[in-house]
Amino acid sequence: MLLTADAAEGIIDQVVKVGGKVHARSAYSDGGTIVPDGGRSGTVAVTGTLDASSARRGGKIEVRGCRVEVGPRALVAACGKRGGGSIRIGGNPHGKGPSRNADTVVLAPEARLLADATIAGDGGGIVVYSKRTAVIDGTLTARGGPRGGDGGFIETSAAGSYRGRG
Numbered sequence: 001m002l003l004t005a006d007a008a009e010g011i012i013d014q015v016v017k018v019g020g021k022v023h024a025r026s027a028y029s030d031g032g033t034i035v036p037d038g039g040r041s042g043t044v045a046v047t048g049t050l051d052a053s054s055a056r057r058g059g060k061i062e063v064r065g066c067r068v069e070v071g072p073r074a075l076v077a078a079c080g081k082r083g084g085g086s087i088r089i090g091g092n093p094h095g096k097g098p099s100r101n102a103d104t105v106v107l108a109p110e111a112r113l114l115a116d117a118t119i120a121g122d123g124g125g126i127v128v129y130s131k132r133t134a135v136i137d138g139t140l141t142a143r144g145g146p147r148g149g150d151g152g153f154i155e156t157s158a159a160g161s162y163r164g165r166g
Helices: none
Strands: 002-004 015-018 021-023 033-037 043-046 049-051 060-063 067-070 075-077 086-089 104-107 112-114 125-130 133-136 139-141 153-158 161-164
Touching: 033 043, 033 049, 104 125, 125 133, 133 153, 139 153, 153 161
Parallel strands: 002 033, 015 043, 021 049, 033 060, 043 067, 049 075, 060 086, 067 104, 075 112, 086 125, 104 133, 112 139, 125 153, 133 161
Antiparallel strands: none
C-alpha cells in the first residue's frame, strides 16, 4: 500500500495524515508492505496504527517525507510469530540507501515502534533517520521471541541535531 502526496508537489503544502488503522497482510502469511510518502516537501503525520504484523514474519513499513511525525499513542508494528519485520521512519540506515531521507523526524513520547518476534525467531530492524533534526521520545523494540531468537537491530540517528531519551 503506497500513500503519496508527491503528485501535487510544488502546488500546495502536502500533508499525508495517517490516522485510524492501516493493515497490510499477504497471502503467504508474511506481513505486507505499508509506505506513506509525503514526497520531497510534504509532511507525513502518523496518528493511528500502521500494522504489517503477521502469523509468520513481520512485514515492511516505510514512512517517508520531508517531515515525518509519529504522534502520541501512534503504533507502528511489523511483528511476527516467527520473526520481526522492518520499520524505517524518515530514511535509510546511516542515511545511505535508495530511499529519500527526511529533513526532520519527530517521535512523540507515547509513540511505539515494534518489530518483535512474538513466539520464536529473531527480532526485526528499526531505523529512524533524519538529515537535519531528529527528536526521538517514543518506545522502540525489536525483541527476539520468548521461545528462542536473538534481538534485532535499532538505529536512531541524524546527520544534524539529535535528541533522544534513554
